């Protein structure tokens with residue numbers, strides 16, 4: 144029997160108190176920056192500063208500022224990050240404030256280079272270019288606490304990057320509420336982080352086979368559950384039926400919600416469903432979707448073992464949906 148809800152999803156686990164009531168206080172960021180107990184994660188373009196491969200490298204405000212300055216045009220220590228580059232992520236149970244620092248666009252930490260290059264020496268060790276990792280890649284390895292905070296940081300950073308101007312009048316907006324909104328001083332409008340709903344579904348037929356697709360844009364061998372964005376004026380359930388039919392020609396009737404996951408690349412909320420197919424003939428458009436097919440458990444087991452099928456990464460709800468149907472984690 145397949146359970147009704149998904150197990151813990153890597154990017155959607157418990158996190159700290161988001162402290163929304165503190166965001167309006169003018170002194171909340173200056174006070175946090177003046178406290179050496181405050182913990183900071185550095186974020187840029189979907190990536191994080193890491194310690195080793197699988198943990199966030201937490202910094203003091205002073206050390207985070209040195210990482211920021213090390214990528215700037217002036218001498219290290221010279222350029223303090225502007226206040227609007229800091230985001231309040233939350234407050235721990237013991238009162239410790241947690242911030243993210245948004246590195247600037249061309250910060251060398253986030254844009255590659257010689258891996259051995261050390262950008263700045265900190266008391267707890269050097270920060271090198273290869274200390275950077277994508278949340279998409281490392282998300283499944285982070286502990287629950289850090290995964291939740293890193294997801295919020297990456298989502299906020301992506302939103303600020305892509306929404307510098309007022310959608311009403313086009314004027315530049317300024318950051319407010321400790322990083323959680325932007326305000327247009329020309330027309331007084333307030334703007335909040337965007338989240339775009341998308342549906343992702345495990346489509347199963349009467350023989351309990353799973354429908355997987357191979358999108359034209361994916362590398363060879365990559366197969367995953369079907370997914371797509373919810374359109375304007377559409378329910379999530381309608382989106383499931385429409386997307387499955389558009390992408391594969393398969394007709395779906397019953398649709399059950401099983402769980403959700405933020406997917407901040409850059410701004411999706413993945414709504415996970417299990418859907419029952421009432422037809423099995425597959426017809427792909429050959430443009431967006433290159434191939435789609437039904438798998439029995441034995442067929443998928445063999446295809447994964449032989450390397451013919453590469454499943455989505457462990458941080459994704461797609462992987463969780465496949466494994467929920469399959470009956471447990473795939474080895475390796």
Ligand SMILES: [Zn+2]
Nearest residue numbers: 309312327330
């Ligand atoms: Zn405006």
